[in-house]
Amino acid sequence: MNDAERRRQELLEQTRALYNDRRTIPAVHPRYANAYHYLYGKQQEDINEDTKGGTFGIRLFLCALMFAAFLTVDKQKQEVFHMSSSDIANEITKDMDIQEIWKSM
Template identity: 40%
Template sequence: MDRTDTEKRRRALLAQTRSLYSEKSFSPAVHPRYRNAYNSLYGDGEDRESSGLFGLRVILCCLLFIGFVMMDNYDITVADVSSSQITEAVEEGVDVRTVWQEIQSLTGQEEAP
C-alpha cells in the first residue's frame, strides 16, 4: 500500500514538472523563477498566434493586387467590373451616411434617429 502511494506521488510530480517545462505554454529557455518578469516584458506568447493571421492577410493582399494588375494589363473584366471602375471607386470619397440611407431605402427600413 505504501509503495502505490509513493508511485502515485512520483507520477504527480512528473506530470507537474512536465507542465512547468512544457513548450506549449511557456518559453523553455526561461527559468520558472523568472517567468513572471519575462512575461511582463515580452508577453505570454499570444502574439505568436496572431502573426499567422498577419501572414495570411499579406498573402491575400498580394493575390488581390496581382489580380488587379492582371485585370489592368490584359483588359479583363470580373463580374462586369473593370480595373478603371475599381480605380474610380477608390479615388472617390465615400460618404457613409448616404450609403447607409441607400441601403435602408433598398431594404424598406425607416431611418435611424
C-alpha cells in the same frame, strides 16, 4: 538557529516562492510579450509556445494576390463581374458620404 528562526526562514522562502514574478510574466499586452521575454530572460522555446502567431502574413499574402489579379486584369484588358480595372479603381477612390449611407440603411 533555533526553531523560531528556522520557521521564519522557511516562511520567508515560501513567500518568495509564492510571489516570485520570474515564473510567470505580469500582464503584458501580447504585442510586447516577445520584447518583455527578451529583456527578462525567458528562453526562445518558451516564447514560441506562449505566443500565438498573428494573421499579418496571411493578410499580406491575400493583398499581394489581389493586387496581382488586379494587375493581370488591367494588363490583359479583361473584365471581372462586368467591371474593368478602371471601374474598380474608380470605385476604390470614390468619395462616399458615410452618414448618407448609414441613414439609407
